[in-house]
Amino acid sequence: SYPRRAVAAPASLSPSPLTASLQLGDVIEAQQFDRQALNEIFEVAREMEAVERSSHGFRSRVLEGYLMATLFYEPSTRTRLSFEAAMRRLGGEVLTTENAREFSSAAKGETLEDTIRTVEGYSDIIVLRHFESGAARRAAATAEIPVINAGDGPGQHPTQALLDVYTIKREIGRLDGIKLGLVGDLANGRTVRSLAYLIAKYQNIKIYFVSPDVVKMKDDIKEYLTSQGVEWEESSDLLDVASRCDVIYQTRIQKERFGERIDHYEAARGKYIVDKKVLGVLPKHAVIMHPLPRLDEITVDVDSDPRAAYFRQAKNGLYIRMALLKLLLVGH
Amino acid sequence: SYPRRAVAAPASLSPSPLTASLQLGDVIEAQQFDRQALNEIFEVAREMEAVERSSHGFRSRVLEGYLMATLFYEPSTRTRLSFEAAMRRLGGEVLTTENAREFSSAAKGETLEDTIRTVEGYSDIIVLRHFESGAARRAAATAEIPVINAGDGPGQHPTQALLDVYTIKREIGRLDGIKLGLVGDLANGRTVRSLAYLIAKYQNIKIYFVSPDVVKMKDDIKEYLTSQGVEWEESSDLLDVASRCDVIYQTRIQKERFGERIDHYEAARGKYIVDKKVLGVLPKHAVIMHPLPRLDEITVDVDSDPRAAYFRQAKNGLYIRMALLKLLLVGH
Amino acid sequence: SYPRRAVAAPASLSPSPLTASLQLGDVIEAQQFDRQALNEIFEVAREMEAVERSSHGFRSRVLEGYLMATLFYEPSTRTRLSFEAAMRRLGGEVLTTENAREFSSAAKGETLEDTIRTVEGYSDIIVLRHFESGAARRAAATAEIPVINAGDGPGQHPTQALLDVYTIKREIGRLDGIKLGLVGDLANGRTVRSLAYLIAKYQNIKIYFVSPDVVKMKDDIKEYLTSQGVEWEESSDLLDVASRCDVIYQTRIQKERFGERIDHYEAARGKYIVDKKVLGVLPKHAVIMHPLPRLDEITVDVDSDPRAAYFRQAKNGLYIRMALLKLLLVGH
Numbered sequence: 002s003y004p005r006r007a008v009a010a011p012a013s014l015s016p017s018p019l020t021a022s023l024q025l026g027d028v029i030e031a032q033q034f035d036r037q038a039l040n041e042i043f044e045v046a047r048e049m050e051a052v053e054r055s056s057h058g059f060r061s062r063v064l065e066g067y068l069m070a071t072l073f074y075e076p077s078t079r080t081r082l083s084f085e086a087a088m089r090r091l092g093g094e095v096l097t098t099e100n101a102r103e104f105s106s107a108a109k110g111e112t113l114e115d116t117i118r119t120v121e122g123y124s125d126i127i128v129l130r131h132f133e134s135g136a137a138r139r140a141a142a143t144a145e146i147p148v149i150n151a152g153d154g155p156g157q158h159p160t161q162a163l164l165d166v167y168t169i170k171r172e173i174g175r176l177d178g179i180k181l182g183l184v185g186d187l188a189n190g191r192t193v194r195s196l197a198y199l200i201a202k203y204q205n206i207k208i209y210f211v212s213p214d215v216v217k218m219k220d221d222i223k224e225y226l227t228s229q230g231v232e233w234e235e236s237s238d239l240l241d242v243a244s245r246c247d248v249i250y251q252t253r254i255q256k257e258r259f260g261e262r263i264d265h266y267e268a269a270r271g272k273y274i275v276d277k278k279v280l281g282v283l284p285k286h287a288v289i290m291h292p293l294p295r296l297d298e299i300t301v302d303v304d305s306d307p308r309a310a311y312f313r314q315a316k317n318g319l320y321i322r323m324a325l326l327k328l329l330l331v332g333h
Numbered sequence: 334s335y336p337r338r339a340v341a342a343p344a345s346l347s348p349s350p351l352t353a354s355l356q357l358g359d360v361i362e363a364q365q366f367d368r369q370a371l372n373e374i375f376e377v378a379r380e381m382e383a384v385e386r387s388s389h390g391f392r393s394r395v396l397e398g399y400l401m402a403t404l405f406y407e408p409s410t411r412t413r414l415s416f417e418a419a420m421r422r423l424g425g426e427v428l429t430t431e432n433a434r435e436f437s438s439a440a441k442g443e444t445l446e447d448t449i450r451t452v453e454g455y456s457d458i459i460v461l462r463h464f465e466s467g468a469a470r471r472a473a474a475t476a477e478i479p480v481i482n483a484g485d486g487p488g489q490h491p492t493q494a495l496l497d498v499y500t501i502k503r504e505i506g507r508l509d510g511i512k513l514g515l516v517g518d519l520a521n522g523r524t525v526r527s528l529a530y531l532i533a534k535y536q537n538i539k540i541y542f543v544s545p546d547v548v549k550m551k552d553d554i555k556e557y558l559t560s561q562g563v564e565w566e567e568s569s570d571l572l573d574v575a576s577r578c579d580v581i582y583q584t585r586i587q588k589e590r591f592g593e594r595i596d597h598y599e600a601a602r603g604k605y606i607v608d609k610k611v612l613g614v615l616p617k618h619a620v621i622m623h624p625l626p627r628l629d630e631i632t633v634d635v636d637s638d639p640r641a642a643y644f645r646q647a648k649n650g651l652y653i654r655m656a657l658l659k660l661l662l663v664g665h
Numbered sequence: 666s667y668p669r670r671a672v673a674a675p676a677s678l679s680p681s682p683l684t685a686s687l688q689l690g691d692v693i694e695a696q697q698f699d700r701q702a703l704n705e706i707f708e709v710a711r712e713m714e715a716v717e718r719s720s721h722g723f724r725s726r727v728l729e730g731y732l733m734a735t736l737f738y739e740p741s742t743r744t745r746l747s748f749e750a751a752m753r754r755l756g757g758e759v760l761t762t763e764n765a766r767e768f769s770s771a772a773k774g775e776t777l778e779d780t781i782r783t784v785e786g787y788s789d790i791i792v793l794r795h796f797e798s799g800a801a802r803r804a805a806a807t808a809e810i811p812v813i814n815a816g817d818g819p820g821q822h823p824t825q826a827l828l829d830v831y832t833i834k835r836e837i838g839r840l841d842g843i844k845l846g847l848v849g850d851l852a853n854g855r856t857v858r859s860l861a862y863l864i865a866k867y868q869n870i871k872i873y874f875v876s877p878d879v880v881k882m883k884d885d886i887k888e889y890l891t892s893q894g895v896e897w898e899e900s901s902d903l904l905d906v907a908s909r910c911d912v913i914y915q916t917r918i919q920k921e922r923f924g925e926r927i928d929h930y931e932a933a934r935g936k937y938i939v940d941k942k943v944l945g946v947l948p949k950h951a952v953i954m955h956p957l958p959r960l961d962e963i964t965v966d967v968d969s970d971p972r973a974a975y976f977r978q979a980k981n982g983l984y985i986r987m988a989l990l991k992l993l994l995v996g997h
Contacts, residue, residue: 056730056731056732057730057731057789058726058729058730058731058995059729059730060729060730061730062390065390065391065392066388066389066390066391066392066393067388067389067390068388068418068421068422070414076764076767077767078762078764078765078767078768079768079783081762082734082760082762082784082787083787085760086732086760086787086788089732089758089760090732094421096414096417096418096421097429097761098410098413098414099764100408100410100431101410103408103409103410104410104411104626109585109626109628110626110628111625111626111627111628115625115626115627116626118644118647119411119625119644119647120414122644122647122648122651123414123415123418123648123651124418125389253773293775293779293783294768294773294774294775294779294780295775295779296773296774296775312782312783312786315782315783315786316786316787319786319787331390394722397722397723397724398720398721398722398723398724398725399720399721399722400720400750400753400754402746426753428746428749428750428753429761430742430745430746432740432742432763433742435740435741435742441917441958441960442958442960443957443958443959443960447957447958447959448958450976450979451743451957451976451979452746454976454979454980454983455746455747455750455980455983456750457721663722
């Protein structure tokens with residue numbers, strides 16, 4: 002007989018911290034992962050390097066027959082290509098849409114929930130990019146298949162946070178005892194906020210904030226770090242900070258945040274540049290990271306230094322996304 | 334020796350009704366299918382449910398090596414994803430273009446026929462979405478590979494019509510003797526017109542039209558139904574109709590059809606809503622259908638009722654498209 | 666231990682002419698191929714016809730597990746679909762982006778080099794379409810994976826040049842001793858310029874230029890042909906030229922080149938039309954070619970003549986691109 006399964010009523014399905022068995026249901030926000038979950042994800046990500054290396058002339062069967070829908074309500078080519086490459090490197094298939102807004106265009110006005118219910122009928126996992134904070138959580142509450150948040154407006158971008166922490170582990174060899182310099186726009190960048198949040202789960206962390214006055218790190222993160230026993234301080238001396246750190250995490254000053262005050266933007270933009278002078282004082286084992294894209298906040302002559310880790314960091318996004326797809330679809 | 338095959342001159346290739354052997358060449362319009370052809374397509378669609386269920390960890394080889402081009406002259410993400418999912422679930426590959434107009438941009442002015450001749454060199458089947466009525470028939474007359482009409486302007490959208498009829502069969506268990514309530518915009522919706530056309534091929538059908546005065550079902554369909562021995566009547570009492578029907582097929586009132594007369598739109602829009610009250614009188618075995626997207630013509634609290642069939646209906650679109658792709662490319 | 670491979674500093678990596686072993690690194694410009702390299706590519710292209718024919722029901726494993734990124738900074742659906750079909754016919758996978766400008770949008774300002782370094786982490790080969798002359802060379806100098814130029818602004822479009830020469834060889838059976846009529850816009854079309862350049866590598870070539878005065882072939886190509894011992898002459902008598910040639914290569918007069926002078930455009934546009942009269946004098950063994958799209962510079966009644974080679978020519982683009990992908994990724 003024909004199963005008349007009713008659509009589940011929207012529930013306030015809040016992703017719970019992962020436990021030892023790593024029952025990963027959805028990836029919604031960086032906060033959902035505890036230290037043990039992070040370590041398991043990183044372990045799988047490490048295995049993915051070998052899967053990728055062996056992919057030439059051989060198609061992985063890990064996700065054979067699985068279909069991922071990339072449902073993007075705003076374009077983000079970088080993130081989309083990374084997820085699609087991850088799925089394909091594991092032998093899975095992809096349904097792409099970069100203009101998901103058309104699903105629910107002005108004239109039509111379909112809700113996100115209805116769109117999700119339709120798309121989940123065509124695919125096995127949904128990667129959602131949306132312009133509204135909280136959209137990923139709403140999608141996950143509706144869908145009976147896994148949802149990965151690929152950025153929801155000013156909200157979360159958890160896979161970026163995971164790849165940042167993974168890159169530190171991969172480059173430095175550990176996460177406990179890390180000295181981390183966060184540089185640039187610390188007020189607006191969700192990247193640095195999520196990174197500060199996640200790194201606080203490790204022991205003996207020291208964070209230096211180096212930023213123009215107009216884009217200083219906000220108090221909520223400072224208070225959170227203090228509550229977690231993380232030492233932090235603000236500094237205006239990038240060279241001094243660079244000489245003490247394991248990781249310098251540079252970010253782009255975002256022009257669009259300054260509105261009419263182009264003068265403020267220009268002042269902020271030129272203030273802390275990672276260049277050869279910074280490399281000169283940076284410890285030999287340390288690395289420079291950046292979430293990309295960069296403008297000129299890291300000079301091009303830094304690229305050829307082995308400590309310039311930002312393109313390796315971008316590549317680690319592939320391994321992290323492969324790991325998450327594998328964990329969500331077939332488990333460890 | 335090199336085959337200098339000439340391009341076939343455009344012929345008025347009219348798709349003929351399918352016969353027992355189901356020689357399916359192109360899918361251009363709902364009218365091309367007779368009752369026997371419909372039944373064969375539905376039989377294959379039913380088999381596709383099992384193919385889809387077994388796809389995890391296993392890639393179907395039914396359409397291995399086949400390449401489908403989705404040539405969309407206007408975006409229709411919903412329809413495109415459904416076709417692409419269908420092709421992938423059968424192990425086939427996809428070439429996507431959502432901006433096919435660029436092929437023949439203003440400055441360039443290539444004809445549809447020339448575009449089709451180029452694209453057929455790259456693929457094994459073309460799924461065409463176009464803004465002009467009759468475009469699919471022109472494409473099919475040109476192409477030596479199969480063409481599926483995925484909507485051509487105010488013209489036809491035959492795969493929607495097929496999935497609607499298939500859903501009735503799947504939900505109610507039969508097609509003969511169905512009592513069907515068509516609700517909402519009956520003047521402009523090509524969906525309800527095609528559905529009325531196809532359901533008339535079955536025995537003892539009764540249709541109720543429930544619509545605001547400004548968007549009543551047009552006379553051509555009424556006359557056609559009468560000529561086919563289908564009973565129909567108009568009603569303004571949705572609750573009464575719902576209590577008598579096997580299927581309530583609700584549709585969206587399309588704002589764009591009302592031009593300046595927003596007052597007419599607002600009056601029409603709120604008049605017939607499927608809500609808990611309708612569920613209260615709807616027989617236990619009956620179902621609510623809707624081609625989606627919906628606005629508020631079905632209230633969200635209806636979704637959790639097992640008789641809300643509209644998301645299952647969307648899913649049936651996948652099975653119908655899988656069936657058509659299989660029939661067109663490798664036969665039954 | 667973790668390999669901290671530095672990103673290679675941009676070098677002026679100029680593609681060297683291919684030698685017998687056909688060490689194909691990148692495909693940047695038509696000039697990089699010598700006669701021997703051309704012949705090897707054409708040989709592989711010929712083999713690709715069989716690979717394509719056998720693809721139904723069987724997925725080629727030639728490029729199994731390889732991932733091609735189509736990085737298009739301006740849309741070119743025709744070229745993109747051709748490359749993507751080529752990759753899929755060989756069993757490879759595709760990452761598509763048609764709005765690569767979004768990578769480096771105004772607000773963000775990422776350099777092409779940074780984008781390339783990111784994308785090369787996700788894929789095995791990059792097909793680049795760009796609006797700036799020289800972009801492909803810059804990309805190739807940056808990437809450690811192969812780059813194919815799919816058109817860079819007013820610069821090069823080498824795969825079009827290769828498929829044109831391949832089509833002459835395939836249709837006429839040889840390349841030495843060819844009599845070639847180039848017709849239409851010879852001043853602006855990069856296609857005819859590249860074709861003249863490549864065909865000059867063969868023996869006993871004779872070229873006729875037939876074009877309205879305002880779009881005559883420029884002196885640099887004429888001088889080059891003379892220096893290579895290629896005979897050429899200008900003619901205003903298309904029928905006379907057609908009666909003497911092996912190949913008539915017609916091109917579109919591009920309206921956008923005439924700016925305000927619509928009168929000049931209209932005069933140029935109607936002047937040399939390939940029609941039934943041209944077919945009447947064209948030798949039986951000769952062919953009509955055109956890079957497509959066409960407007961009315963070849964009349965539609967020519968299409969059904971076996972000597973109308975332009976849709977076969979478009980199809981040869983598939984085989985040439987399959988050959989290049991195979992040669993660049995796994996060698997001969």
